[in-house]
Amino acid sequence: MEDNSVVEMKEVVEQKRDLNQHGHTSFRKQVKVNPFDFESGDIINHTNTREDVDQVTLLKLAFQSIGVVYGDIGTSPLFMLAGAFPNGIQHSDDILGVLSLIIYSLIVIFLIKYVFIVLSANDNGDGGTFALYSLICRYAKVSLTPNPQTEDKEVSTYQLDASNHRLRLAFTLKSFLENSQHAKQILFFIAILGTSMVIGDGVLTPCTSVVSAVAGLKEAKSSLSDNVIMWLSVLILILLFQIQRFGTDKVGYCFSPVLTIWFLFIAIIGIYNFIVYDPTVIKALNPWYIVQYFKRNRKDAWISLGGVFLCLTGAEALFADLGHFNVRSIQISSCSLVFPSMIVAYIGQGSYLRKYPVNVPNTFYASVPKPAYWPMFVVAVLSSMVSSQSMISGTFSNVQQAMALGCFPQVKVVHTSAQYDGQIYVPEINTLLMLACVGVTLTFKNSLSLSNAYGLAVIFVFTLTSAFLVLVMIMIWKTNILLVLLYILTVGALELLFLSSLLFKFSEGGYFSLAFAGVFVSIMYVWNHGYRKSCDFELENKVSAQKVKEIALNPKISRLPGLALFYTDLVHGISPIFTHYISNVPALHSILIFVTIKTLPISKVPLEERFLFSRIEPYDLSIFRCVVRYGYNDARKERGSFEEMLVDRLKEFMMEDIQRVGRPNSRRLTVEEDNFISNGVVCNDEDEVKREVEFLNQQLQEGGVIYLFAENQVICSKGSSLSKRLVIEYGYHWLRRFMRQPDEIFLVPHLRLLKVGMIYEV
Template identity: 50%
Template sequence: MSAETNPAGPEGETTEKNQLKERKVSWAKLRRVDSLNLEAGRVSGSGTHSSSVSWSTTLSLAFQSIGIVYGDIGTSPLYVYASTFTDGIKNTDDILGVLSLIIYTIVIIPMLKYVFIVLWANDHGNGGAFALYSLLCRYAKVSLTPNQQPEDTELSNYRLERPSNQFRRAQKVKNKLEKSKIAKVMLLLVTITGTSMVIGDGVLTPSISVLSAVSGISSLGQDAVVGISIVILILLFSVQRFGTDKVGFSFAPIVVLWFIFIGGIGLYNLFKYDIGVLRAFNPKYIVDYFRRNGKKGWISLGGVFLCITGSEAMFADLGHFNVRAIQISFSFITFPALLAAYSGQAAYLRKFPEKVGNTFYECIPDPLYWPTFVVAVGAAIIASQAMISGAFSIIAQALSLGCFPRVKVVHTSAKHHGQVYIPEVNYMFMIACVVISAAFRTTEKISHAYGIAVVGDMFITTNLVSLIMLVIWKKSIWQIALFYVAFGCTEALYLSSQLYKLPQGGYLPLVSAIFLTMVMGIWYYVHRQRYIFELNNKVSTEYMKELSSKPHINRVPGIGFLYSELVQGIPPIFPHFIANVPSVHSVVVFVSIKRIPISSVSLEERFLFRHVEPKEYRMFRCVARYGYKDAIEEPEVFESLLVQHLMEFIRQESIMLEADGTTTAEQVAINDSETANMSQASSNRIVPTEQGAGAGAVSRGSSDSIRSQGVAAMSSTFSAPPIQGVNEEIKFVEKAKNMGVVYLLGEAEVVAEPNSSFLKRVVINIIYRFLRKNFRQGDRMMAIPHRRLLKVGMTYEI
């Protein structure tokens, strides 16, 4: 349900009251008259995410995308033929067979699969494995974390659709997914593995691209080539902090010039040496090639596949651009240039087959050699940008969904929220690229490892998109089968060829993917167990009511934001906080930062509030909802927005109760009834540690901030008399904000229960603890000022 923004004046008030009356049925059904269960969709022009983008903006993004997305696939002509004919060319007709394979591989996977199908499987303009997973989580309850709430499904960007009667098959599949724990685990595991493959690709792409370009000066010796490549790689990663927007505009002219060079040189060689190679558009040459070469032809597919490395960047980098921009830039610039380049090299090799080892540089006309070399180095540098940007995007998605250790995500563009930079990951990539370049030294050895990461990610994308076609798009079974067979079988064939090279270096991406999958899986597992623990141990209503009977607890002026991941109830850290610091602020807000499986949440729908009973305590629960593309505001902006929406909630609540005819006493009864139905704690236990030692210690520097406000501590009773009138209540909150906002952060140390298995103790007590201590802490993630921060720790046994 959506409502237009109310105009100012009496007419606006009348419209608002009419809308409130229309919602009475919905409120009665939800049994709560406050914003945690109000329907969303209150955004003006809700659902306008997909609003049309002007052609000038689209063309500008298309130009930028050339500099970001196509550097990898665009520099493949540097090494494809050399990687395919590793033992030389025995029969010149094999050149036609390989060219035919290259042509149809480019047509089938980048063009048909990605440009015309997979790009449309985006999540509000975002691509990558986690975008696909988020889509599935919205349309079916397949998330392993039990934090789905009815009000989230009403968000403007959620767009929940129900399968129609004529597609009951989709409903059956959806039900099976929701009921099967194994299916949920496998779906998450496949998503994490696909993400790990892209991250591995982001490490291998810079190494092979730069080494292949610098090989144009191989006369200086291989040591010089490797050394220069390492220097270039370090410079490349040093400029990432400037952001995709600036880097894209800077790189795009170079890549456009690169495509002009390779396309022009290709046409020159085509007409000069053998225009007859265009016969390769006939697929019969593929059949002839395999008949002649048998097993060797199958093995050579590993080299042929390198012609489409970087295709997945079109989908992974989609959040930086849009579908139309990618389609335009690939169809009208990248695709023609690549066909001309490969055809020209084939024509040259038909006359000089012995020069296949360095085909690209050998076939360049002498006057253009050094200009082409300079542009090639520049394009190779840019090629690295494609997968680096894609890796940043999907890591940011994984982080927001609780599947990656905490890292700093910097949003580098105010116009395009998907453009991000992650400093820690950037430097890890740089170190890995330098090590790989120094260890492998040649593009031939790196190519053995390179293809497995790429084709592995492509195959996972095919599986996820097929599931989306079945459950969400509700395509007919023959369309799904055609998609899966055509692309899945093609990629499976290439994957089998790549696996043959496992001993020659192909093990590297598999080992890195397994390692990253374990890290992400462990982080998600403990993150989920911690959430379930807090859910099962949330604070009871009785405890909250008894606070006023404890004379040693004082209220101090100001507002306190107590952060927790719990979105249902009061977190168990609160009693521990009261035990350590027996003073709380005159207004307390339990804040939960909740990530929704959508790309973005409108500011008008971001904050949900609820009173913590009794109301005279002036305590509130707030759920701040963010999509995986949304950046959390700076503390000053965040607290201003939250308090502003809190005051609006108080005002709206008064109007709602009046319109609904519900008395305050009746609402309190509803609140108490709901809270009494909370989950009981199982064998999980809270183990508070003694103050001043370990996790139970209060952060000293932060406690000074509280003490400074509490020196003149108002020895007021815990519950103050209710203020008569909405305006007075709002003024009280505003005055509390002016007195200062303090952030109360619960730092929970997670350990395995004493009777846990050895594996569980290793996972939680060693691996997870190491990750947590060596990545960013919660206060650094939210950039909370230390002078206004109070930390209280405790230990959770799970």
Template identity: 50%
Template sequence: MEMETNMAEKHSGSQAETAEQGDQPTTAAEGAERESNIRERKVSWARLRRSDSLNMEAGNLSFNPTHHTSRQGSWGRTVSLAFQSIGVIYGDIGTSPLYVYASTFTEGIQNKNDILGVLSLIIYTIVLVPMIKYVFLVLWANDNGDGGTFALYSLICRYANVSLIPNDQPEDRELSNYRLDTPSDQLRRAQKIKEKLEKSITAKIVLFLATILGTSMVIGDGVLTPCISVLSAVGGINSLGQDAVVYISIGILIILFCVQRFGTDKVGYTFAPAICLWFLFITGIGLYNFFKHDVTVLRAFNPKYIVDYFRRNGKKGWVSLGGIVLCITGTEAMFADLGHFNVPAVQISFSGIVFPSLLAAYIGQAAYLSKFPDHVANTFYDSIPGPLYWPTFVVANAAAIIASQAMISGAFAIISQSLSLGCFPRVKVVHTSAKYEGQVYIPEINYLLMVACVIVTYGFKTTDKISHAYGIAVVAVMLITTCLVTLIMLVIWKTKIWLISLFFVVFMSVELVYFSSVLYKFTQGGYLPLAFSLALMIMMGVWHYAHQQRYVFELKNKVSTAYVSDLVKNRDVNRLPGIGLLSSLCLHKVHPISKVALEERFLFRQVEPRDYRIFRCVVRYGYKDLIEEPKEFERQLVENLKEYIRHEHFILDDGPVEQMPDGTTNVPHSGLLVDGKARRSSSSAVHVEDSLEQPVPPRVSSGSIQSFNASKSANSSNSIVAASVHDAGEEMQFVQRAREQGVFYLMGEAEVVAEQKSSLLKKFVINYAYPFLRRNFRQGETTLAIPHTRLLKVGMIYEI
């Protein structure tokens, strides 16, 4: 089977839907409705009858504007999800009070009024960025419930042809971008922007580079978050000395990465109650310090203190923004982890619990510092009342571990998405939870992150030095998110221009000011995330470029149905018992959709002559879908093939024959238009052969049905259709016996080389960089765990 991993969410004319109807008795009304549906489908088929029917269905998507949708459920479920999200999403932002003031006042507090200025900056930064931007705006820019940089990119690619991998086949243009819009000024503006984007290769490249830059920065957070969180938490016992704190932190980090193989569901959720306790602790401690030391710090709600702070400190105040921005670290997790929850759940948990807890913590610490300004280096632990010190220390370390766990798991999930979209070399992806689809574990990446964390912790030793690097990664991702959401507002949401301008100007201005501040400390550690991201971007860019070039080559050299048909007629071709899967895993048509329903995953079409039992098949996965082990995949494939056979016989037996405008006869054929012409196809063949001695029963091919003259009487037509019908039960038993005799894989092992006339850069990327990555990462059969005894590889060379 030559298999096309096609990322599509839905297709109209689902074979499973019709098949399901066939199992139940139908009333007259149901029958009329079914005939109406079939007639509607035929109209769509007729418009695209020159296209390959498999490609057509694979490209047939059904969308709703995603900013209006989320995983809706009862209020009880939403409240439950809101509670669960506290332990999953907010570990990073929740542990920021451990180090924000220390990272801001690195040289001590020179003026007590600076405390009010910094507190005012913290308050309004949290209000503007996490609350207004993310909770009430960005969360709605989800991709069918999934968030993150790749979700924004995939959403844009669905509505505009800006993907570097071609997605402009006839069926894509006809269906994928279809929306019924009322004419308006916003619609015309969106169409103009969309056309400019689609015509500009520069815009496509910039959009892709911005996406992988944001992705690389989030992966970088997977290195820096564990370091700064664990160091800050262990810092509560700094009486042992800085070296002891560093070594204890390294020990905790090693243990943390070693237990990742058990999965986020077991590791993270074991400590989830600690996050709730943590917010309870920081709220209580904050209120205690507020009422005991200085209630006048509430004056910081007046933004005048921000202006005074910058007037008084000038450049030093601007530089200090690199520490203040750490109060919103982990904000991106609210969007990136949205797929586990829904928009109302995240809005409730942040607005009702996280936001007031953080305000109480920062206000309480400011009240404490107004009385003890010389304690700024260890503000959090110094402000804890004596009896609560050690319980808080234990809860703080548990919270730091969960914060680290969330970002490590996020890095795994993003790499898994990148892998599915052809933007990352093959690695082993282990799905660790049946309950939460996005939770994965990647062994190779896990140990690379562990080594990087140990090196960073040992090299930097203190949180204020790590914070210089951390701030760049945090703000860079926010800037990219602002740009992508602005594009979505323009092209997809079609928001009024003044609202778009307000969104872009306000948040871009705030984030650019913070970004300029963190870049100031580039030489003091800020280079780390940029260097790390640059290395990742080069690797992802090289892999995606070669992947895209391979795709284009295979698209131009697709094996036609006629060629396959002629090949199987060759008497020199030996036929063996069992099922043979001719698989070309790199050949796929990318529709960037997060998940595909299991009942919509397989699409089949039988290759003529039908006697040889050869089928083309499209297997469609979303970028967050689990690719099954071979045994489970084979079971699903065979079950869906049998369902296709049963459904095909049902349609052939009951479906009417219709004359098409071009004079051919249209017979409903498993949801596909049958026109007797050889069609281009990038999908593949499933070869089912029961036995060498098994006689092949004669059948009337669909080609004879297609060529049937429409001028014949309806009775003659129906008799020919009936003559083509075989017993579905016998056919399905035949397929089941073939599976029991074995399933075998034939895979192409393609070597890619650059053409002689190519540029030096292209030759370097294709001939050296890409083969280096292929050799040092997993091969396709290794990733799919195909047994070697059932695998045959055929070598070939692509000159691109």
């Protein structure tokens, strides 16, 4: 009678085989290629999207998104018109021109671009600059990190559309990007610059919103100084960052009622102002007033675009925070509440200014009816705190993506919701943002200077997103070139116009966002450069499967009881640290698994497709290779024990071997046959598999699981340039001091941990 563990494994494998026969993608067969030397192939299959949720969950997510996504753009009426008219209103019809600009900017960029186009460019339900970059890297070989595998394209969430129309332009662009090293470098730079700008938004958004809201106290008590406003804002900011630890789920439910009330309030006050002051302001729906506005004011009108743009700040949060929700939930909340409320609010403010143009520096609070002032002030302050949530959450998501793709040092990531994937909290980044916000608030003190710095950071994100989006349209969506040109000539031209205006205010605060982004771009570039140099060294000095066999068969090498997991970063081949280890410790455990943790350029990898096993011959060596594949938004701490899952998948792999291919033990394989099936040598009967599973269980009982972590120190070779030494030996080494170690991420018990170090000279 068969052992129970073997019987259970057979049942699991049969169930997975049945699923495959019925067209499901929950399980992928191991392909018969050598996993130590393969290259990535073209990825052209069908599109996969995040699974649809039920209507109740969809409405819950839509409600939550109000409290997380829209606070930034929703609180723009607090300060926007003051930025559009920094020198006051010179002509009554200028109000109509600016109001028309606001309306059509919201329609073109917020509604058309972000709500209906950019959200569709999600990466299996996740958004942000790195999500777009990952999407492009999956379709074209433009990634700078040398770790692609042929098996990656079999992951269900990895696959892309292969429509057969308009392929010529898509193929031409794809070939150009793949064959140009400069193009790859530019794409990577755009990705890290866009991410850095989003992080800059995460600093400037809280400052601008909170200071603008608290400044409303001057309407009730004009004697308050900027210093008092500043310190009250600092206290509120500190409180805001302290509640981030509770997670998006709880924060969203707490903040959503506040933002809902806010949008209803500004809509009601907007309708009131429209009726009471000047209903003829509705003429602003005619875009001809924009033309007249520029004819009348010329350069001043162009400069004012920087202030008009503030009505759009926060639109990028719709995409950056997408991983916390889903596309349909954000589209529902945008179209049903957010967009109509903002349009009505701005029309109401324009109607008020037609009668009281001198109040433009404090339009929002001046237009609020006196009986509603204090309730509105309280809601405004609470909303300003909420508004910060959108870019803080977006910053967490972008840092996680950058970190997973080798562009940021490892920091702690806390998944705050078991129900909704993608909702995370990053403690170190939260602390950094809080300190930066306090420092910025103490430096700038008032909202006008903050808005200049703030707008420049946001518009850079807009234009970089559009650049990536055009590539996605051409290469992946195969969009008609006329539609692509239409997008460039409308959305792209409008964003470049805003960018030119905001650059004019560079010396008035705009420099800060670029300086802040420059710091983060430097961090990401230095880290990625050091990471790639480490990968290149390992590829050049990798240990072959034949060398591992020779070591294992050497009679001088002792075999110890237990299962050893030897962790390395190398995907292709065996890390040179292994031979370094053997030369100092001439012993191997009875079962050895080389484990590589690999992040794919996708948001999530299904759990059943996470482990990719292969075997090193001969069969009785019990030496395996396991690539553990994660998406950049996957939690590294599984709901079950990592080692239990790995052992279970190893047993399944043993069973799959015998059910897939059989070969007699008596016949010696040719070199060609050995290379062909070297990822899984199969026994000729189930008794041998039974013995292997029993041997595995015995080793686990006798020796348990031992963790061997390969660590390296990268140094520059003799004769290296000064710039290379600065990047590697100072920048990269300094950043490594702050990263979390893999054993901390995977909660490895210290009593079963051994670290093996080696110096890499690059």
